[in-house]
Amino acid sequence: MTDKPNKQKPAPLAYENESFLNSPDGRILRILAEYQEPLARFRRAQIQDTVVFFGSARFEGHVVARKNLSAAETTALNAGIAEHGKNLKQARAALDTARYYEDARRLAYLLTEWSIHIPARRHRFVVTTGGGPGIMEAANLGAHEAGGKTIGLNINLPIEQYPNHYITPELNFEFHYFFMRKFWFAYLAKALVIFPGGFGTMDELFEILTLAQTDKLAKKILVVIYGSEYWNRIINFQAFVDAGTVAAEDVDLIRFVDTPEDAFAFLRDGLTEHHLGGTPKKQQEREVLPEIAKTRP
Secondary structure, eight states, X not given: OOOOOOOOOOOXXXXXXXXXXXXXXXXXXXXXXXXXXXXXXXXXXTBOOEEEEEOOSSOOOHHHXXXXXXXXXXXXXXXXXXXXXXXXXXXXXXXXXXXXXXXXXXXXXXXXXXXXXXXXXXXXXXXXXXXXXXXXXXXXXXXXXXXXXXXXXXXXXXXXXXXXXXXXXXXXXXXXXXXXXHHHHHHHEEEEEEOSOOHHHHHHHHHHHHHHHTTOSSSOOEEEEEOHHHHHHHOOHHHHHHTTSSXXXXXXXXXXXXXXXXXXXXXXXXXXXXXXXTOOHHHHHXXXXXXXXXXXX
16 A cells, blocks of 8 residues: 655745736736736725826035035146046036026925815825936925925836835835836826926926827816927927927927926916815715725815
8 A cells, every 4th residue: 555645835925926916917917916016005095196206316405515515626626627526517417407406496395384284185296206216306305304205216227227216115116117116106197397307208208298288187287398498408498399290289288497496386376276276075085096086084
């Protein structure tokens, strides 16, 4: 009589099977997770809507920029301008662009200081960024200094982008898929503020403009472009109209501003008109994230 074979170990549960979850077959589950997990956290934090800041990750604040310029000048004097001229030029340019960092910080402060006093059961117009350095850090910092919550939607990149220190901890997100990150930028946003930036900033700007132009946003979204001197050199919006590739009214989706105070006044007035003023309180509270409204006590 032969011995019975040893019992097999139970197979792993599908949702605990890491090799499956990280495989191509598990991709749909990873995508759904990047929808449902943020939704659950936004629900717990009582976030109703956001104002999204985009801009260069490479800008620094005045303090850091001045320190780096001083170091570059010292190195240039000691080692010769010819050898270190490029570093010196970059340090001077960084000091010039530091004004955008400080302006983003100031605007986020003004916006948050106003929004936290709006009488509502959930948090309104929460400053949101891509969660990294530069303009993103500046906006999160300004909102943090004003005493409000602030959101960071980070992305896993080959060159590590670490979340900045000023994001509200429970609202610090990390995404693998760019399109899911973009979804969360657009879904909650009632306004978009575009500071000078590069390819990523332009991608995010035109993504929202396209959604607004084609009526794919079930809400009014304000689009502020900050720094007309920079953007007029980068993009000729009137050329689109002149060529007949966009309608003249499409350009009216955009508002150029050059000071934090002007940007704040435009945002405050527009958000009040379209999302606060004249809207019954109960309807106003349920206007975004209906799933949250249904589960709120």
